[in-house]
Amino acid sequence: MKKFYTVFAVLAIAALALSACGGASADVSEDNCADEAVLCVGLVTDVGEVDDKSFNQSAWEGVQQAADELGAFVKYVETKDAKDYAANIQLFAEKDYDVIVTVGFALGEATVGESANYPGINFIGVDQWQGEELANVAGLLFPEDKAGFLAGALAAQMSETGTIAAVLGTDLVPPVVAFKEGYEAGALYINPDINLISTYHPGGMDVAFVDPEWGATTAKQALDQGADVVFGAGGKTGNGALIEVASHEGAFCIGVDSDQWETVPEAHPCLITSAMKLITPGVFELISASAAGEFPGGNYFGTTGLASFHDFDSSVPQEVKDKLAEIDAGLLDGSISTGY
Amino acid sequence: MDNQAKTEAGNQSLSDWFKSVWHVIAIPLAAVLLALVIGAILLIVSGANPIEAYAALIEGSFGTMKAFGRTLAKATPLIFSGLAVALAFKAGLFNIGAQGQLLLGALVSAAAGFLIKGLPPFLHVTLALLAGAIAGALFGAIPGALKAYTGASEVITTIMLNYVAINITDYLADGPLKDISGGNIVARTPAILDSARIPSIGEIPVGFFLAIIVSIIVWFTLWRTTTGFEIRTVGLSPHAAKYSGMRVAFTVILTMVISGFLAGIGGSIETLGIVGRYQPGFNTGLGFDGITIALLGKTHPFGIIPAAILIGAMKAGASTMQFNAGVAKEITDVIQALMLFFVTADMIIRKMLRTKDGGGEKITLSGWGQK
Numbered sequence: 001m002k003k004f005y006t007v008f009a010v011l012a013i014a015a016l017a018l019s020a021c022g023g024a025s026a027d028v029s030e031d032n033c034a035d036e037a038v039l040c041v042g043l044v045t046d047v048g049e050v051d052d053k054s055f056n057q058s059a060w061e062g063v064q065q066a067a068d069e070l071g072a073f074v075k076y077v078e079t080k081d082a083k084d085y086a087a088n089i090q091l092f093a094e095k096d097y098d099v100i101v102t103v104g105f106a107l108g109e110a111t112v113g114e115s116a117n118y119p120g121i122n123f124i125g126v127d128q129w130q131g132e133e134l135a136n137v138a139g140l141l142f143p144e145d146k147a148g149f150l151a152g153a154l155a156a157q158m159s160e161t162g163t164i165a166a167v168l169g170t171d172l173v174p175p176v177v178a179f180k181e182g183y184e185a186g187a188l189y190i191n192p193d194i195n196l197i198s199t200y201h202p203g204g205m206d207v208a209f210v211d212p213e214w215g216a217t218t219a220k221q222a223l224d225q226g227a228d229v230v231f232g233a234g235g236k237t238g239n240g241a242l243i244e245v246a247s248h249e250g251a252f253c254i255g256v257d258s259d260q261w262e263t264v265p266e267a268h269p270c271l272i273t274s275a276m277k278l279i280t281p282g283v284f285e286l287i288s289a290s291a292a293g294e295f296p297g298g299n300y301f302g303t304t305g306l307a308s309f310h311d312f313d314s315s316v317p318q319e320v321k322d323k324l325a326e327i328d329a330g331l332l333d334g335s336i337s338t339g340y
Numbered sequence: 341m342d343n344q345a346k347t348e349a350g351n352q353s354l355s356d357w358f359k360s361v362w363h364v365i366a367i368p369l370a371a372v373l374l375a376l377v378i379g380a381i382l383l384i385v386s387g388a389n390p391i392e393a394y395a396a397l398i399e400g401s402f403g404t405m406k407a408f409g410r411t412l413a414k415a416t417p418l419i420f421s422g423l424a425v426a427l428a429f430k431a432g433l434f435n436i437g438a439q440g441q442l443l444l445g446a447l448v449s450a451a452a453g454f455l456i457k458g459l460p461p462f463l464h465v466t467l468a469l470l471a472g473a474i475a476g477a478l479f480g481a482i483p484g485a486l487k488a489y490t491g492a493s494e495v496i497t498t499i500m501l502n503y504v505a506i507n508i509t510d511y512l513a514d515g516p517l518k519d520i521s522g523g524n525i526v527a528r529t530p531a532i533l534d535s536a537r538i539p540s541i542g543e544i545p546v547g548f549f550l551a552i553i554v555s556i557i558v559w560f561t562l563w564r565t566t567t568g569f570e571i572r573t574v575g576l577s578p579h580a581a582k583y584s585g586m587r588v589a590f591t592v593i594l595t596m597v598i599s600g601f602l603a604g605i606g607g608s609i610e611t612l613g614i615v616g617r618y619q620p621g622f623n624t625g626l627g628f629d630g631i632t633i634a635l636l637g638k639t640h641p642f643g644i645i646p647a648a649i650l651i652g653a654m655k656a657g658a659s660t661m662q663f664n665a666g667v668a669k670e671i672t673d674v675i676q677a678l679m680l681f682f683v684t685a686d687m688i689i690r691k692m693l694r695t696k697d698g699g700g701e702k703i704t705l706s707g708w709g710q711k
Contacts, residue, residue: 047621075663077659077662077663078662078669079659080655080658080659080669080672081624081655082619082621082622082624083614083615083622084659087410087659088659091659091660091663105525105526106526172514172525173525174525204510204511204514204515204527
C-alpha cells in the first residue's frame with residue numbers, strides 16, 4: 001500500500017512546478033509542450049478546489065508526482081462554472097498538452113467530446129465510465145467492492161458484539177452500492193453469523209451526501225442496537241456518522257474514499273482505517289503509460305485498499321493484519337470474490 | 341429621464357445630450373473602474389501581476405472570435421435576468437426570485453426539448469422557449485398575487501420560492517425526468533433533440549440577438565405603452581396610481597408575470613442554446629447576477645445590455661486569467677461584488693465625483709402591507 005505524501009512534500013513539488021513556470025528550466029515549459037520530448041500534463045477540476053482533501057486533490061497529487069518523477073510540466077485549472085468544462089479542457093489542448101486529466105463523473109461528456117477534437121492528446125477521466133472505448137480516453141475507475149470487502153473483513157474481526165453497521169449515501173450512486181455490498185461480503189467471509197445493519201440515506205442526490213445529522217442519528221441507532229463498528233460511506237453524511245461514533249467509548253469507525261484521518265480529525269477517537277480509492281497512483285500510472293506510448297483507452301481499473309491504522313496500529317492484533325494481507329492478495333489474484 | 345433625453349436629442353443641443361447621458365452613466369462607470377483598481381491591488385497583494393491578469397481576462401473574453409462568442413453566450417441569460425429584475429424595480433418590486441423563475445424555465449424547456457418529437461426545428465425551438473417562459477411567468481405570478489392581495493413582501497416570498505424552485509427542479513431532474521441512459525449516475529435530464537437546439541452563427545449565439553430584441557420590446561413597453569406607464573406610475577407611487585384610477589393589484593401581478601416570463605426565457609435560452617439539457621448546478625447564480633446587472637445598468641433596458649456583457653466577459657475570461665496568470669478563480673467574483681457595492685453605495689462615488697444626484701431613474705420600493 002502506498003504511503004501518503006506529506007503536505008510538505010506536496011508543497012515542495014508545487015513550488016518546483018511554479019519555478020518551472022517562471023522559466024528556471026528552459027526546456028520544460030508550456031511553450032515547448034508541442035515538443036515531443038517535453039511532457040505536459042494539465043488537470044481540470046470539477047466545480048471545487050484543487051485542495052479539497054478529496055477527489056480533486058488526490059488527482060492533482062498524481063499529476064504532481066508526474067512532475068517530480070517524469071519531469072513533466074504541470075498545471076491545473078479550477079472550474080468555476082459547470083458550463084466551462086469544455087472551455088477549460090481547450091485551454092490545455094490549444095497549448096498542445098500531452099495529457100489532460102479531468103476529475104469527476106460530471107466532466108465525462110465534455111472529456112469525450114473534446115477527445116474527438118484533439119485525437120493527439122490523451123485524456124484521463126477520473127470516475128468516468130466509458131461506454132464506448134476510445135483510444136485516447138481512459139476512464140479511471142475503482143473496484144469499490146474490494147475496498148469495502150477489506151473494510152468489512154476488518155470490522156468483523158474487530159467487533160466484539162458480533163454486530164456491525166454501515167451508514168451509506170444513496171443507492172442511486174453505484175460506487176456506494178459497491179462499497180456496501182463489498183463490506184457485507186467481507187464481514188460474512190470472516191463471520192457467517194455476523195449481524196449487519198446497513199442503512200442507505202432515504203433522500204435524493206441533493207441531500208444524500210450532505211446530511212451529517214442523518215448520518216449521526218443513524219450511526220447512533222446502530223450503536224444502540226449493539227453495533228460496535230460503523231462504516232461511514234457517503235460524503236458529509238458518512239462523516240456525520242464517523243463523528244458520532246467518535247463520542248462513544250470503545251466503538252470503531254471506518255472512513256471512505258481517501259484517508260479520512262487527514263480529513264475528519266474529529267473522528268480520531270474511533271477511526272481505525274478508511275476504505276480508499278487510490279486515485280493518486282492511478283492517475284500517475286496512466287500518465288506514465290501515456291509518456292511511454294502505451295496509453296490504455298477505455299475503462300482502467302485503479303486499485304483500492306485500506307488506509308494506515310494510525311493511532312490504532314497497536315490495537316489491531318497481528319493475526320488480523322495477516323488475515324487482511326491474505327484477503328488483499330486473494331482479491332488481487334481472484335481467489336476471493338466479493339460477489340458484486 | 342435618460343430615455344426621454346435620448347429620444348429628444350434632436351431638439352436639444354448635442355452637448356446637453358452628452359451631459360445627460362454622462363450624468364446617468366458616470367456612477368456605474370466609476371463603480372466599475374474603482375472595482376477594477378481595488379481588484380488590481382488585491383492581485384498585487386496575492387502576488388500576481390495585475391496587468392498580466394487583466395490582459396488575460398481581456399484575451400479570454402474578447403481576444404478571439406471564439407472568446408467573444410463565449411462572452412456573448414455568458415451575457416445572454418444575464419440580459420434576461422437583468423431585464424426581469426429591472427422591470428420589477430420599475431413597479432417598485434424587488435424580484436429576488438429571478439433565479440427560481442429562471443430555473444423552472446430552464447427545466448421546462450429542457451423537458452419540451454426532449455419529450456416533444458417530430459417537430460421542425462423552428463417550431464420546436466419556439467415551443468420550447470415559450471414553454472420555459474410561461475413556466476417562469478406562472479412562477480412569477482405567485483409572489484405577484486401574494487403582494488397584490490395580501491400585501492406580503494415580494495422580497496421574502498421570492499426568496500422562499502427560490503428554494504421551492506430549486507427543490508422542484510432537483511427532484512424532477514433526479515426523478516421523473518432523469519436521464520437513464522447507460523452509465524449516467526448524476527441528476528440530469530436527457531439531452532434535448534437537435535430540433536430544439538438554438539444554433540450559433542459562427543461563434544455568435546443566436547440567443548444573444550433575441551436578448552437584444554427583447555430588450556427593445558421591454559423598453560418600448562415601459563415608455564411607449566399605457567401598460568408601461570401604469571407600471572412606472574405604480575412604482576413611483578401606488579397611492580397616486582390608485583387615486584388616478586389605475587388597477588394597482590392587476591399591475592403588480594402583471595409586472596411579476598412579465599418579470600418571471602423574462603427570467604424564464606433566460607433559463608430556456610441557456611438550456612436550448614448552451615447546456616443542451618437541464619442539469620442542477622448549471623444555472624447557478626444567473627438569476628442573482630440579474631440584480632447586479634439591473635443596478636449596474638441603472639434599471640434601463642439599454643443599460644442592462646452593456647452591464648451584462650461586462651459581467652459576461654468577466655465570466656468568460658476567468659478561466660484564461662487563471663490559466664495564463666495563475667490567479668485564483670474567485671477574483672472575478674470579488675471584482676463583481678465590488679462593482680455592486682459601489683453602484684449601490686453610490687454616496688462614496690458621488691462624493692468623489694462631486695455630483696449631487698446619481699442621475700437616471702430612482703428606484704422606489706414598496707414595503708410591507710401595501711397592496
